[in-house]
Amino acid sequence: MFASNLDTSLVYLKGVGPKRAELLQKELGISTYEQLxxxxxxxxxxxxxxxxxNELNPDMPLVQVIGRITSKETIGEKHKKRVVAKFTDDTGTMDLVWFQSLKWVEDxxxxxxxxxxxxxxxxxxxxxxxxxxDLETYPRQTGITGNLTLQPxxxxxxxMKKGFLDSKCIQKLIHHIIELHINEVRENLPAYxxxxxxxxxxxxxxIHIHFPANTSTLQHAERRLKFEELFFIQLQLLYNKQLRSxxxxxALFNTVGEKVNTFYNTMLPFDLTNAQKRVIKEIRLDTQKGIQMNRLIQGDVGSGKTVVALMSMLLANDNGYQxxxxxxxxxxxxQHYQSLVDLLKGELISVAILTGNSTKKQRTILHQQLEAGEIDILVGTHALIEDKVQFKNLGLVVIDEQHRFGVEQRAKLWRKNVVPPHILVMTATPIPRTLAMTLYGDLDVSVIDELPVGRKPIETKHLFEGQRMRMFGFMKQEIAKGRQVYIVYPLIRESEKLDLLHLEAGVEQMRYQFPLPDYQISIVHGQMPNADKQYEMQRFIDGKSQIMVATTVIEVGVNVPNASVMIIENAERFGLSQLHQLRGRVGRGAEQSFCxxxxxxxxxxxxxxRLETMVKTNNGFEISEIDLQLRGPGDITGTQQSGVLELKMANLVKDQIILQEARNTVIELFEKDTMLELPENILLKNYINKRTRAIAFDKIS
Known part of the structure; x- marks a missing residue:
């Protein structure tokens, strides 16, 4: 096996040494020549x-000027010392000033x-x-770092800067490595x-990414490194998918039995949309293949994902699985538990719930019933992954908003049965196509892109502070019709730094505009005890209060068909995805709703x-694409998914074509060479064997 000097510790690189090596490791996670x-x-x-x-102006970011030092003097004493040099060309004179490294400047x-x-x-x-x-003698020295038309x-x-490891120093260190070891760099993509x-x-x-001769060589280097980066992400994702299969x-779900048929024929309160039927059919086909299903359902707020999930769980029950x-x-x-109970009218199967607030007595009974197979569907929070929670025969796991769970948390559910259960992931956050390919590239993706019949698009209006009385008047009209209203604030209390209309002041304003006992107001925010939060939400759900004043805690989890108005204060402070989620709390009944x-x-x-987008469209997928352009992939996915998106070169907004090329290449690759056995794919097989913890392809039986 080729032993490369590129694996050498940076301690041994000229200009580094132990202290700088430690700094590079701590600050950038870089410890070898290759990593640098x-x-x-x-x-x-x-x-x-x-x-x-004479061409200079103060708006210019960075400039370079050729001239002579005509004089130089040290001014001031002790900590206020500085060196000032007069710098002259044929059009005028300017000052060059140093406040640090004065002895070096003087010498x-x-x-x-x-x-x-x-x-x-x-x-x-x-x-x-x-x-x-930055001072360089003129004319510049020749060499790889000399002809700097584009300075990295x-x-x-x-x-790092305090340890004299600034950008220019990094540039010199990388130059040393390229000068001595560039021929040790090995190709990692097949020639074809x-x-x-x-x-x-x-x-x-x-060479060209660090020291481009011109913009053309830089573009070629960027394209190569972006393709490589996206290609290996797709190779790993699709390898994992193939490995699982x-x-x-x-488990084989061969039977569509009494439970599915009874629910579909006699209990379903509305006709399924064509999109829902299509996704159920995809799930049905997946569960007949004899391999573990891993499917993601993307559906906008209110598109009917819960019904699809329920019918999939009933299919598991019909085949003897929980x-x-x-x-x-x-x-x-x-919310999910109540939705399932309401849809099933408390009949047909046994549904239970387990959360962190379940009592010890409730847990003991539930554990016994679960192991005895007396519970068909268990709904819960992360409490489900506890080791004490044992199923008799778990066949299907539905995970809602999976980006909020860590990989290890999800994996614990898979280990709850000898035969791994089928996995159905749901998200109400529409995911841009490029992001879905990168985040969920190892899953099969279904999209519910229709709203149920009878749902009216939510009308969205943007009002300024001067139009507040108009907003109050509209609220009163809707409440007079028997409707309910949400008002959402970004803050609980006043902040000195942010001049926002905060929740507490908003409540006072509400009580002035809507005096008790004519109207009841529920207040919900994240700092309240859970019991108080549940009480206030339940009052609103039961129609005992007409107005819910809340922070974004209601972004998910409250389904009140009678609520027809969503008012979002300081809407400019919210991201597009969050605004769309909040808007989705209304529009759940047959009446016209407003945001x-x-x-x-x-x-x-x-x-x-952001505001124009919200007013213009209700389509979550359109909104997600604009959100991706505005915020970037890291902000949208949050920390849980950040690992797969630590991209050094590629940009999922700008490099969609390269991503598609990379993914198509990997798909074609596995179609022709499932086991990566062909000689031309030996580099890729080595990469897989080196990077993955899973069993290598040639060991799969």
Missing amino acids: LNHYPFRYIDRTRFYKI HVMRSSLYIAFGKPTLFNNGFSISHP IYNTSEK ILEKYKLISRKEAL LKFKG ACMMAPTEILAR ILMTGNKLGPNSKL
């Missing part, structure tokens, strides 16, 4: 343009020498100056893929775009 070589610049500065001093910056000064120009006392300029800029930290997509070699890409057998449904919060778990977005008058461009 894969620390790419995050931007480049164009060093092709030179300015004259090395020479009068009468010709320099290139590079930095941010600042206007002071009618003259320009650059503080702590690297991410560093304050601690490089040829098909006209990709440069990995060695060339690494080869390794994990699944099912469970896991939700991220107690509120949502109770009112209240904001101040001063709005930034992104806030305006």
Whole structure:
């Protein structure tokens, strides 16, 4: 096996040593030559343009000027000392100023020498100056770091800068590695893929990403490294999917029996949409293959995912298996439980609930019934994954909003049966196509893209603070019709830093506008005890209060068909996805529903775009695409999914075509060479064997 110097610790790299090596490890997680070589610049500065001093203006970000040091003096005493040099070209004179490293400046910056000064120009006392300029002798030295038409800029930290590990130092260290060890870089993509997509070699890409000769070579390097990054993500995801299908057998649900038929024919309160029928059919086919199903259901708020999940769980029951449904919060778990009980009218099967608040006595009875097979469907929170919770024969697991659960939490449910149960994941957060391919690339995806018959699109309006009385008047009209209203605030109490209409002040305003006993107001926020929260929510659900004033705790988990108005205060402070989720709390009945977005008058461009999008469309998938462009994938998925999205080069918004190419390449690859046995795929097989903890393909029986 080839032993590469690229695996060498950075301690041994010229210019590093133990202290700097420790800093690089702590701040960037980099400890070897190869890892530093894969620390790419995050931007480049164009060093092709030179300015004259009389062309400078203070709005310029960074400039470079050729001139001579005509004088140099040290000014001030002790901590206030600085070196000021007069820098002159044929159009004028400016100051170069240093506040640190003064001895080095005094010893090395020479009068009468010709320099290139590079930095941010600042206007002071009618003259320009650059503080702590980069200085190079003119003409520039030749060599790989000399012809810097595009200067790489690297991410560093304050601690690194204090240890003299700034961007320029990183650049020099990487130059050392390229100079001495670039020929040890090995290709990791097969030749036929490089040829098909006209990709440069990995060695060339690494040289040009750090030291591009021009924009063309930089573009070739970026395309190669982006493709590689997205390709290996897809290879791992689709490998895992294939591995599961080869390794994990699944329960056979061959029978559509009495439970499914009775529910469908006599209990279902409405006709299924074509989208719901299509997804149920996909689940039905999955569970007849004898391999474990892993399917994601994407459906907008109110699209009917719960009914699809229930019919899938009844299918499991018809075939002698139990099912469970896991939700991220107690509120949502109770909502699901109540929905199932209502749909089943308390008949046909046994449904139970388990949460963190279940008493010891309740748990003891439930554990016994579950192990005896007397409970057909168990709904709950993460309490379901506790070791004490044992099923007699678990055949299907439904996970709602799976991004809120960690991988290990989900895996514990899979181990609750000898034959791994089928997995059905649901999300009410529409996921952009590129994100779904990356986050859930190992799952089969179903989309419920229709709303149930009779549902009317929610009308959304944007009102400014000056139109508040109009909003109150509209609220009174709707409440007079017997409807209910949500009012959502981003904060509980007043913040000195954020000038927002906060919940407590909002409640006072409500009570002034809607005096008791004419109207009842429920108040719900995240800092309340669970029991109080449940009590207030139940009052609203039962129609005992007409207005619910809340924070975003009601984003999921409250289903009140009689609520027809959602008012979101300081709507500009919310993300698009959150605004869409909040809006989805209304529009659940047959009556026309409304969403009112209240904001101040001063709005930034992104806030305006979010609000315009909300007013223009109810389509969650359109909204999710715009949200991805505004926020980026990391913010949308949160920390639970961040591992798969730690992309160094690729951007899921800008690089959709490359992502699709990478995924299609992997799909074609596995169609032709399931076990990666062909000689041309040996690099990929080595990658899989090295990176995955699962069994290598050649060991699968």
